[in-house]
Amino acid sequence: MSIRRVGVLLRKEFVQGPKNFIFIYGVVAPLVISLVLSLVLGSLFSEEPRLGIVDEGGSELVALVEAVDSLEAREFDTAADVKGAVAKGAVDVGVVLPRGFDAAVRQSVPTEITAYIWGESLAKSRAIVDVTLADLTRDLAGQEAPVTVRFTMLGKEGVPWEDRMLPFIMLIAVVFGGAILPATSLVGEKQGRTLEALVVTPTSLGDVFLAKGLVGVVLSFVVTVLLLAINQAFGSGAGLLLMVLVLGAVMAAGFGLLLGAAMREITTLFAVFKMIGVLLYAPSIIYLFPQIPQWIGKIFPTYYLVQPVVEISQRGGGWADIAPDVGVLIGLDVLLLGVVVLVVRKAQQYEV
Amino acid sequence: MNRRVVAALVAKDIRLFFRNRLFGLVTVLGLVVYVGVYFGMPGSVDEDLEIGMYAPVVPPAFEEMQPDGVKLETVESEEALLLAITDGEYPAGMVLPADIMQKFDAGLKPEIDVYLWADSPAEVGEAVEFLVTELSYAQTGQPLSVQVLQEVLGPDMLDRQIPARDRMVPFFAVLILVAETFGMASLISEEVQRGTVTALLVTPVSVPGLFVGKGITGVCLAFVQVALYAVIIGGMESQPAIVLLTLLLGAVLVTGVGFFVAALGKDLMSVMAWGVVAMVVLSIPPVSVMFPGAVSGWAKVIPSYYLVDTLHQVAIFGAGWADVWRNLLILVAFDLGIALVGVATLWRKCR
Numbered sequence: 001m002s003i004r005r006v007g008v009l010l011r012k013e014f015v016q017g018p019k020n021f022i023f024i025y026g027v028v029a030p031l032v033i034s035l036v037l038s039l040v041l042g043s044l045f046s047e048e049p050r051l052g053i054v055d056e057g058g059s060e061l062v063a064l065v066e067a068v069d070s071l072e073a074r075e076f077d078t079a080a081d082v083k084g085a086v087a088k089g090a091v092d093v094g095v096v097l098p099r100g101f102d103a104a105v106r107q108s109v110p111t112e113i114t115a116y117i118w119g120e121s122l123a124k125s126r127a128i129v130d131v132t133l134a135d136l137t138r139d140l141a142g143q144e145a146p147v148t149v150r151f152t153m154l155g156k157e158g159v160p161w162e163d164r165m166l167p168f169i170m171l172i173a174v175v176f177g178g179a180i181l182p183a184t185s186l187v188g189e190k191q192g193r194t195l196e197a198l199v200v201t202p203t204s205l206g207d208v209f210l211a212k213g214l215v216g217v218v219l220s221f222v223v224t225v226l227l228l229a230i231n232q233a234f235g236s237g238a239g240l241l242l243m244v245l246v247l248g249a250v251m252a253a254g255f256g257l258l259l260g261a262a263m264r265e266i267t268t269l270f271a272v273f274k275m276i277g278v279l280l281y282a283p284s285i286i287y288l289f290p291q292i293p294q295w296i297g298k299i300f301p302t303y304y305l306v307q308p309v310v311e312i313s314q315r316g317g318g319w320a321d322i323a324p325d326v327g328v329l330i331g332l333d334v335l336l337l338g339v340v341v342l343v344v345r346k347a348q349q350y351e352v
Numbered sequence: 353m354n355r356r357v358v359a360a361l362v363a364k365d366i367r368l369f370f371r372n373r374l375f376g377l378v379t380v381l382g383l384v385v386y387v388g389v390y391f392g393m394p395g396s397v398d399e400d401l402e403i404g405m406y407a408p409v410v411p412p413a414f415e416e417m418q419p420d421g422v423k424l425e426t427v428e429s430e431e432a433l434l435l436a437i438t439d440g441e442y443p444a445g446m447v448l449p450a451d452i453m454q455k456f457d458a459g460l461k462p463e464i465d466v467y468l469w470a471d472s473p474a475e476v477g478e479a480v481e482f483l484v485t486e487l488s489y490a491q492t493g494q495p496l497s498v499q500v501l502q503e504v505l506g507p508d509m510l511d512r513q514i515p516a517r518d519r520m521v522p523f524f525a526v527l528i529l530v531a532e533t534f535g536m537a538s539l540i541s542e543e544v545q546r547g548t549v550t551a552l553l554v555t556p557v558s559v560p561g562l563f564v565g566k567g568i569t570g571v572c573l574a575f576v577q578v579a580l581y582a583v584i585i586g587g588m589e590s591q592p593a594i595v596l597l598t599l600l601l602g603a604v605l606v607t608g609v610g611f612f613v614a615a616l617g618k619d620l621m622s623v624m625a626w627g628v629v630a631m632v633v634l635s636i637p638p639v640s641v642m643f644p645g646a647v648s649g650w651a652k653v654i655p656s657y658y659l660v661d662t663l664h665q666v667a668i669f670g671a672g673w674a675d676v677w678r679n680l681l682i683l684v685a686f687d688l689g690i691a692l693v694g695v696a697t698l699w700r701k702c703r
């Protein structure tokens with residue numbers, strides 16, 4: 001094995017890679033999926049009422065509305081704008097505060113305002129907007145509340161959906177960059193017969209496998225780090241986390257190389273990835289649903305990557321908390337790389 | 353054009369399609385996953401904010417003046433209330449003191465305990481506080497000087513809200529249709545690369561016959577799958593003829609796109625690359641159904657808008673021919689235009 005030749009191959013992979021669909025997909029897809037999931041989880045399942053407000057006379061009510069948690073407020077310039085937004089469903093309720101609204105409220109002058117309501121808005125959203133506006137208007141008028149409300153929290157706060165999705169998104173990045181890229185690259189070389197051409201030069205099969213594996217490791221690592229940064233999920237142990245991500249990237253790349261070595265056709269490779277994808281993503285799916293016994297996740301190899309990442313980024317865990325899982329992860333890496341070496345040696349014996 | 357030859361071409365292409373492990377698997381697995389996701393999601397919408405209340409004495413306003421969309425449900429004891437909250441029955445609950453009416457009458461401020469489940473959405477706590485305060489104002493005879501007049505825009509869907517899973521149906525329909533585009537485009541592209549298309553043309557197969565054959569294969573593959581999906585999820589209950597016609601037009605649309613993608617792609621990889629671009633563009637209009645207000649009017653330039661809008665109008669609002677004929681007409685125009693462009697581009701490549 002020659003380091004110089006591996007370097008040349010690596011350079012070729014990085015120069016030619018960005019022209020390859022899978023390479024681009026490996027970088028873009030996890031980021032897009034992450035953004036889409038954030039949007040879906042933030043909007044599709046959110047029932048927070050949305051209020052559109054037009055302030056024609058500098059009312060203090062706008063600031064009061066913007067400060068509350070019970071609804072999401074958005075300011076519009078004109079009555080037509082807010083009405084249009086309500087008709088499209090961009091907001092649940094739209095109100096126009098006329099000039100002199102604050103003065104009228106403070107002097108208890110009877111005032112009428114129109115609330116435009118989106119036909120598809122939930123009854124509870126309309127009710128929450130209604131009581132919130134009424135209560136804040138009374139604040140504006142200086143009315144003293146006739147009751148005192150005391151809050152008590154019950155139970156332990158669960159893991160929000162956005163956080164539960166993190167392992168899934170992370171595994172997409174690891175699998176796309178780390179496994180699919182080396183595998184498709186190897187199969188592509190086989191199909192195009194460029195692998196045969198390569199190994200009749202002084203370049204060995206080991207050099208080719210190492211270069212492709214390294215590309216997978218680098219891409220997987222960089223995209224995963226980027227994803228964690230975007231999701232602000234680095235936690236307090238950035239160093240530990242980076243170490244775990246490198247080990248995870250090595251596992252993915254080893255797995256990708258093995259698949260690439262075993263498959264001859266790109267369509268078969270994708271079909272196999274589709275079938276075994278469930279196994280790779282299983283720990284993250286189990287983590288999504290706390291009702292499922294979490295020990296089941298330990299059956300799957302990617303658990304030993306997911307668990308330390310969750311421990312560090314979401315629970316503030318340290319080395320002592322992740323050491324056993326990282327130990328298994330290192331073991332899996334060594335095992336996979338060992339099998340890759342055996343496969344390469346065997347292939348070299350018979351030539352490609 | 354010989355019908356027997358076209359039929360033979362269609363049969364051959366369908367066999368080839370399912371011989372491809374990837375597309376065969378995606379076809380079956382995709383349908384299973386989309387159906388599974390649909391039935392896995394809640395089929396109804398929880399319209400009301402249900403709040404538990406323990407009150408030895410219930411002030412009349414708390415009983416009679418609850419706004420629509422809020423349900424104050426009384427429980428027997430404070431312990432029962434806490435248990436119901438921790439069991440997830442209510443996101444929040446309140447305990448009214450036994451002397452609440454005396455305090456109101458005496459002009460004193462009674463203290464109301466509100467219990468919140470830690471996992472409840474952030475808006476619930478403050479909403480309950482505002483509600484309790486408003487009901488207390490009402491009980492103490494302090495009306496608000498502002499009167500809010502309500503005007504509902506669009507059909508009022510109170511008590512017949514659209515569950516999230518039904519909002520996702522047009523998105524899944526587009527995904528199912530587009531997935532077939534990938535398969536069709538890959539098949540054609542492979543034939544062009546291997547030169548089998550040229551070989552076919554020296555047989556009695558004519559150029560129009562070849563494209564009609566490919567077109568029928570593409571439309572059949574896409575239409576059968578998406579129609580099956582619609583039947584399974586109960587999408588045919590309202591206006592089945594319109595739904596079927598819309599899906600058929602959708603299948604023609606993606607087949608035209610498939611021809612275009614096949615002309616652009618050189619192999620499976622580039623077909624997938626261009627196919628993803630097509631998928632992203634065609635998936636923008638369904639987003640406007642899933643997230644109302646998220647997509648502006650420009651989405652109307654995307655052909656799938658008319659597919660998605662028709663399905664949504666028919667399935668959710670019970671629209672009929674009179675409401676959707678314009679959409680269908682525009683979709684037909686897009687189908688013709690895209691199919692022509694697709695065939696022309698592909699033919700240019702084949703030559």
